[in-house]
Amino acid sequence: MKSNWKYILSWLLLMVGGFYLINALIMVGVIDDFIENMLVTIGINIILATGLNLIIGFSGQFSLGHAGFMAIGAYATAIITQRMSSEAGFLVSMFVGVLLAIIIAAIIGTATFIRLKGDYLAIATLGAAEIIRNVINNLKITGGAAGLYNIPQLCSWPTVYILFCVTTIILTNFIRSKNGRAIKAVREDEIAAEAMGINTTKWKLAAFVLGGATAAIAGSLHASFLQTISPSNFGIMESISILVIVVLGGVGSMTGTFVAAIVLGVLDTALQSFGALRMVIYAIVLILIMIFKPAGLLGNWEFSLKNLTRHFGKKERS
């Protein structure tokens, strides 16, 4: 721990620096509303995709139902803040959303992880997310198929930025901890991991629940920032577009997820004028990447300050 304080401090400085950089750019006027919107969307997508990457890339369980948890967070925020329109209400709603997502993820996880894996698990999680959406679609409190609108906007880019930093810190630290190694062991070989005394179901479930909780946070931000939500926002398409970010960046690389979310976010804004053609381009890119680079852009490479300084240190010495 002692030897790591340098890196912890530099990461902290980077995060604070990033905050002030964006702040300054907004003050100067380089970042207008349009770009700010794009940045917030990218931030929310990073929260979603890092959570899904934990489930798919690190614990090796294929989930196609990430949008379901996002819907839970979004609807919790929408319903609560419409009745309690204050910062405190937003925090309460986020807490409720995360709690609900954790409970539901635990139920889905315990039901499915014990017996299912691979494509069957994917299709079961997809089904579970569709059940969540179908229920939301038919309840009165959620506004049915029309959804909810006039949700008070209680979050702006600093909220998204802070939560994005917090979730990233939690997820990356979780992956690098002892528990994270247990999860990666399950991914590599379940039977061998079990033989080493790892409770495989427990750790798969832990990754799934943590991923679901971060998705709920992203959902809360999404609802509060965009102010309108409807069940159709959280369908299979949404789950797949989160999956595309994860796969494009590299399954098992958090850095890759960051890069992919930023690239796709910028591309999305740039291609805005193409309308329907945008989705066609998306689909073709997805297929081509899978055929020519199945491991994604960055494979499982991770950016780390430690390796960077070591690398430069070596160069100076030689």
Added chain:
Amino acid sequence: MQTVLQQIINALSLGSIYALLALGYSMVYGIINLINFAHGDIYMLGAFFAYYVINVWHFNFITALLSAMIIGAVSGVVIEYFAYRPLRKSPRIAVLITAIGVSFLLENGMSYFVGSNARSFPQVIEQVNYNIGGVQISNVQILILVTALILMVSLQLIIQKTKMGRAMRAVSVDPAAAELVGVNVNHTISFTFALGSALAGAAGILIGMYYNQIDPLMGMTPGIKAFVAAVLGGIGSVPGASLGGFLIGILETFFQSIGLSAYKDAVVYLVLIVILLFLPAGIFGKNTKEKV
């Protein structure tokens, strides 16, 4: 009693369409272990092609059906050749994501070219309602049921009696061993895709006649439901997939008739999860044990 009979008839005609779709899923999964997400979209392509030939070239039912099947078979083989074959040795998640990508491409490509609005399917045969003891049966329903049954029986004959069918069964048991005894694995897989996709094309024109409406996203939900049907019946088994399709049709019609039609999708997914948990091999499937 009459309403029950009426619902059973509705359920059978809807179920036979699901069954046709489920057969394609089942065969493809049985042979290369891939959930072919694009299968539902081939059914959409079949429906749109039938719409086109009926409206523009004034085809009758039989020729429209055959042309939809041919277009289905061709697109299935092309998709397999370009999207799935290069990934034969890749991890399964990569192939599955490619399948999702192909599905996405077909849906959005179609929306881009023809617009995403629903359009009404031309009446290829004039609808006549028969009233048998208070139960309404239309000739369209009979036609759907009969066509589906003929196709299912011929599929079963192809798989059980022909040389290609034997090759398909061999590849699905063990591709490497099949190759050793002289089966051309790639041809066999292409043939499987052609057969399954032809059935999806047929299902497309039948659903167009049943609902009188088609749109580019029509394949998504029925596709997943048909996969549920295939899992329910036992993946890789032809009678299983047919039975599963009919069961899903009955289940859906039942929930619609007791006034819970808003929840019918949720019920299908719930059935899927329960089946996967308690009967992972389906009704006709074989249980396999994992060896260390």
